[in-house]
Amino acid sequence: MEEKIVSYTPDDFEYPDKLRNFKDRPKRLYVKGKLPDPNRKSVAIIGARMCSYYGRTQAYEFAKEFASCGVQVISGLARGIDGWAHKGAIDGGGETFAVLGCGVDICYPSQNINLYREIQKKGGIISEYEEGEKPLGWHFPLRNRIISGLADIVLVIEAKKKSGSLITVEYALEQGKPVYALPGRVGEALSEGCNNLIFQGAQIAKNVEIILEELEILDKMTKEKNKKTEIRLARKEEMVYSCVDLKPKHLDEIIKLTDLELLEVQEILVKLELMELVTEPIKNYYARAGG
Incomplete structure (x- = not known):
């Protein structure tokens, strides 16, 4: 059974504080499931739709590790990197949230219908577009500001030189969010976007631990481990x-x-x-x- 749709405005207590102070904040958020927990860290994982085996594997593994450490995973339910990130988070026993470029009552793309249903149980489906609103092309660049806005860190797994993921990166930088990129093979089209980001100053996502350290979770986990030992x-x-x-x-x-x-x-x-x-x-x- 699918979750009912609820909506929030910036005047509501439940409206995410991470979005509340932005001048281009959504006037209303529609949700199936729930919103991210403001007391827990979140990472947005984004990347190419036509991803490689390397890209989808990394997206899945990063998300799974984040989820197992209690980090919420934000993405856009698109084919490729987004879908594998959501799946990794679910398999890691965590919560994941999909921000759509259409109404939350529409699964787009339709091939991700199983993920769409599972995410509602393990997190939430989120959109600024009301029920029935179709997935129009111009919706998606705008929804990217919500993906980065809900996250504490943005991680780009795989992207071409001119990729929609780079729009999310621009929003993240405007919002003051750290950006990490997974390095790829020189000369590969799907690696060009990430390698350029690193050249321009993005942090290198060489492993999960470096991002957990940025989120100030690694030290906490180490202390918990020591406490259990004691x-x-x-x-x-x-x-x-x-x-x-x-x-x-x-x-x-x-x-x-x-x-x-x-x-x-x-x-x-x-x-x-x-x-x-x-x-x-x-x-x-x-x-x-x-x-």
């Missing part, structure tokens, strides 16, 4: 401590009860001794302090 260590200490009581217990018995390695148990016991929680009254026998 919690795991604390649980092991608790495990060893719970095996020790007031009556001295031999090291071998503690190892057997905890099912931990010898060196690990010894290290934990030393730490517990330093914390004055455990004592070693006899060689290799341990008891709780005060026993």
Whole structure:
């Protein structure tokens, strides 16, 4: 069952703050599904419709990695890079949002109907055009300002020298958004747009981590990982401590009860001794302090 259509104006609380202050902001946004979460980071992934195998693979993998890290993926549901970016985000277990150049009740292109339906469950379909509005050519350059506007970073995967994706880049620069480009083989038509962007100063999208760092997510992920490690260590200490009581217990018995390695148990016991929680009254026998 498809989502119902709702609409928002700049006067509504739900209207995205990322768009609210632009002079050319949409007067109304129509949505099937939901709008991007303003408290989470978003990356717009754009590129050629007639993309190469390399391009679609990179679009899919970048989007999948972003989604697995909680980053929302914005694109335009077009053939090629857009579609693969949406699919990667969905397969990565994340949320993705498609900005259309027609009414949200129309799937364009029609070949992406399965993605269109899936995106409504995993994010939202967004447009400034009312229901029934056809996908006219002049709609698409305008919708690109919404794609870049909703994103924190714009990533160009593959583009020719004269590509519609470069219109999105222009909007992104006007909006003060960082632009990343995936480098391609010199001499390839589909790489010319990205290589030119890099030459002009765009950041090189050499891997996902460099963009996560720009979004200030990589440090947070590292801290979370360290925190989990600390919690795991604390649980092991608790495990060893719970095996020790007031009556001295031999090291071998503690190892057997905890099912931990010898060196690990010894290290934990030393730490517990330093914390004055455990004592070693006899060689290799341990008891709780005060026993």
